[in-house]
Amino acid sequence: xxxxxxxxxxxxxxxxxxxxxxxxxxxxxxxxxxxxxxxxxxxxxxxxxxxxxxxxxxxxxxxxxxxxxxxxxxxxxxxxxxxxxxxxxxxxxxxxxxxxxxxxxxxxxxxxxxxxxxxxxxxxxxxxxxxxxxxxxxxxxxxxxxxxxxxxxxxxxxxxxxxxxxxxxxxxxxxxxxxxxxxxxxxxxxxxxxxxxxxxxxxxxxxxxxxxxxxxxxxxxxxxxxxxxxxxxxxxxxxxxxxxxxxxxxxxxxxxxxxxxxxxxxxxxxxxxxxxxxxxxxxxxxxxxxxxxxxxxxxxxxxxxxxxxxxxxxxxxxxxxxxxxxxxxxxxxxxxxxxxxxxxxxxxxxxxxxxxxxx
Numbered sequence: 001x002x003x004x005x006x007x008x009x010x011x012x013x014x015x016x017x018x019x020x021x022x023x024x025x026x027x028x029x030x031x032x033x034x035x036x037x038x039x040x041x042x043x044x045x046x047x048x049x050x051x052x053x054x055x056x057x058x059x060x061x062x063x064x065x066x067x068x069x070x071x072x073x074x075x076x077x078x079x080x081x082x083x084x085x086x087x088x089x090x091x092x093x094x095x096x097x098x099x100x101x102x103x104x105x106x107x108x109x110x111x112x113x114x115x116x117x118x119x120x121x122x123x124x125x126x127x128x129x130x131x132x133x134x135x136x137x138x139x140x141x142x143x144x145x146x147x148x149x150x151x152x153x154x155x156x157x158x159x160x161x162x163x164x165x166x167x168x169x170x171x172x173x174x175x176x177x178x179x180x181x182x183x184x185x186x187x188x189x190x191x192x193x194x195x196x197x198x199x200x201x202x203x204x205x206x207x208x209x210x211x212x213x214x215x216x217x218x219x220x221x222x223x224x225x226x227x228x229x230x231x232x233x234x235x236x237x238x239x240x241x242x243x244x245x246x247x248x249x250x251x252x253x254x255x256x257x258x259x260x261x262x263x264x265x266x267x268x269x270x271x272x273x274x275x276x277x278x279x280x281x282x283x284x285x286x287x288x289x290x291x292x293x294x295x296x297x298x299x300x301x302x303x304x305x306x307x308x309x310x311x312x313x314x315x316x317x318x319x320x321x322x323x324x325x326x327x328x329x330x331x332x333x334x335x336x337x338x339x340x341x342x343x344x345x346x347x348x349x350x351x352x353x354x355x356x357x358x359x
Contacts, residue, residue: 003318004310004325005347010230010264010300013176015100015324017349018317019338020057021050022267022304022326023104023179023234027074027116031129037064037077039086047090051097053336054349058099059232059267059326060090062106062181063170065162069107069187072114073129078105079162084169091174098350102177104234105166105221107159109187110135110148110196136191136213137198142275156203156213159187164220171225178225179232180217180263184272188214189236192254193246193273211254215261222262230264232302237270237289240277248289255297265300266293267326281305284312291321302326310341 005017028042029035047058064070064077077083091101112133113124123145124130134155135148151159167178182188190196191213197204203212214233222231235254239245255266268290271279279285286305294301303322307313313325331337339359342349351359 002314002342002345002347004314004345005342005349008323010177012228013100013230015057016098017056017338017342017347018324019055019313019341019349020302020324020326021055021059021331022328023059023061023181024328024332025061025071025075027072029074029076031073034082036067036073037070037075037079037083039076039083039090043076044090044093048093048097049335050331051094051099052352052355053331053334054338054342054351055099055331056338056349057102057177057324058094059102059104059177059179060087062104062108062186063166065105065107065159065166068112068131068134069159069162070112071106071108071186072116073124074116078103078166078169078173081169084173087170087173087175095174097352100177101175102179102232103170103173103175104179104181105163105170106181107162107187109133109185109190110139110141110145111185135187136196136203139196139198141185150199153201153203160213160216160220163217164224167221168224171229177230177232178221179234179267180214180221181234182214183234183236183267183269185236185274186272188217189246189273192250193239195239195241195245196273207250207253211257214254215257218258218261218263231262232265232267233258233263234267234269236272237268237286237293239273240271240279241274246273248292251289252293252296255293255299259297259299263299265302265323266290267302267304268293269304283308284316287316287321294320294322304328310344313341314345
C-alpha cells in the first residue's frame with residue numbers, strides 16, 4: 001500500500017491520507033462593511049474543488065483574528081459570528097467529500113495593511129482601507145513600508161485573547177483542525193526572530209522570552225479547542241540570514257516546547273521575515289527542515305515547498321521525513337492532484353459519485 005495514502009490519526013481525528021492542502025490566501029473577501037472578512041462564493045468554489053479532487057485535509061488560508069491582523073483588507077477573518085457562519089457552508093461541504101476541514105489563524109503584524117499581490121503588494125495608502133500595523137518592535141518590513149507601532153504588554157495579551165476567540169469560532173464553524181500561523185514574517189514569527197524582535201522586556205532578548213508570545217497563543221488556543229482534536233503550528237524553520245535571525249536550531253528547540261504545550265504537528269516552511277532573502281529554491285527544498293524536527297523531537301511534521309510529483313511525495317512520507325505533504329501552488333494548478341496521485345501509486349481517495357465515470 002502507498003505510504004502517501006495511509007490514514008493518519010491525531011488524537012481522535014483520523015485524516016484519510018497524507019496529501020493535504022497548504023494555506024494559501026485568496027485575497028478575495030470584501031474589505032469593509034458588514035461583509036469584511038466574510039467567505040463568499042469564490043472561497044466556497046475554490047475549496048470545494050480541492051475537496052472533490054480527493055484532498056485529505058484542507059487548511060483554509062491565513063484567517064485574521066482581528067481587522068488589524070489582516071495581511072490585506074481583502075483577507076478572511078474570524079473575529080465575528082457572521083464570518084463563522086459563512087465558513088460553516090465550506091466545512092460542511094468538505095466533510096461531505098471525506099476531507100478534513102482545517103483553518104489557519106493569523107495576525108500579520110508589521111506586514112499588515114498591504115495591497116493584494118497581483119496589485120503589487122505595497123502598503124495600502126487609502127485611509128479608508130488601510131491601518132497602521134503593530135509589531136514587537138518599531139521596525140518596518142522594507143523600504144517604503146511604515147514603521148509599526150510597538151505593542152504594549154496589554155496589547156499583546158489582547159491579541160492572545162483574539163486568537164482564542166477565533167479558535168472558538170473556528171470550532172463553531174465546523175473545523176476539526178486549527179493551525180496557529182507562526183511563520184513567514186507575520187506577528188508570531190516577528191516575536192520569535194531576533195532580527196525583528198529588539199524588545200528588552202519579558203517578550204524579547206533570550207530564546208525563552210522571544211518564544212513566550214508563541215507559547216501563550218498556543219496555550220490560549222489549546223484551552224478553548226477540544227481536547228480530542230489537534231492543534232497544528234506553522235513555523236519558518238529559518239530566516240535565511242547568515243547571522244542575527246531565526247535558525248533551524250531554534251526551530252528544533254521551539255518544536256520541543258510546542259509539543260509540551262499540546263501542539264500535535266509542526267507545519268514546516270521557511271523565510272518571509274526578510275525581504276529579498278537569498279533562498280536556494282528547488283524541488284523539496286524545505287523537506288530537510290521538517291525531517292530534522294521529526295528526527296530530533298518526535299513531533300509529527302508536514303513538509304511543504306515545491307512538492308509537485310506523486311513519486312516525490314511518496315518518498316518523503318515513506319522515508320519518514322514527514323508525516324504528510326502540504327501542496328500549495330500545485331493544487332492551484334491541479335485541484336484533483338490527490339486523485340491522480342492515488343491512481344499512479346495504487347492508493348485510494350474519495351471520488352464523488354458524479355465523477356466515477358472518469359476514474
